[in-house]
Amino acid sequence: MYIGIMPLPAALAHRIQTRAAPCRPLLPEGTQHGLALGRVHEACGPARHRFALWLAAQTKGPVLWITLDWSSEALNPCGIMPFIDPARLILVHAKRADDVLWSMEEVLRAGTVPLAIADLPGLPGLTPVRRMHLAAENGGKGKGDAPLGLLLTPGMGGAQGVESRWHLVADHKGSPGRWRLTRLRARTAPEQTWEVTRTPGQPLPRISGSIKAA
Secondary structure: OOOOOOOOOHHHHHHHHHOOOOEEEOOOOOOOOEEEOOOEEEEEOOOHHHHHHHHHOOOOOOEEEEEEOOOOOOOOHHHHOOOOOHHHEEEEEEOOHHHHHHHHHHHHHHOOOOEEEEEOOOOOOHHHHHHHHHHHHHHOOOOOOOOEEEEEOOOOOOOOOOOEEEEEEEOOOOOOOEEEEEEEEEOOOOOEEEEEEOOOOOOOOEEEEEEEEO
16 A cells, blocks of 8 residues: 655745744844754853853853862852852752763753753763753743753863854953854854954953854
């Protein structure tokens, strides 16, 4: 017996292919540099912690920040204040990297915070990343916007299975308010690099121009 499959109408197929997932903008200019909600993303580079704070500034409510209790790096409340109220941060200190990943998965599944950040000493495996994606998707069901997960990884990153990978590095050139932001990988967008600048008295910087597009 032959069962024919009717093709979708062209207009409907086009809407399905181009429908964009809800995004959280990294900076106030819009969603061309946004991160899809209900997914897990990666930020790397020397200024990755600043990237996380820029993203946190676009959210409301508590932000969970998970790190290792033996890490030599610690957040400075005075340095955080230009971006968000330090009281919004819930700090979780785990004993092992696996505990960081487990905590990240659980908080995404709960869907009680808009943003969960995991500061990792190395790259996670593919299976934990997939589990976090599923947790973030389920965490948004019936609770409004889905949560967003952000993995902070050293060097140039390279976590498998992430929705997008971003690299941020200072590019001050004599002025203490310039960065280079690169989207290294994304499922639905090409590689892209932007120049980011902050003027004195401005709490958050702005995208001042595109440097290159792949």
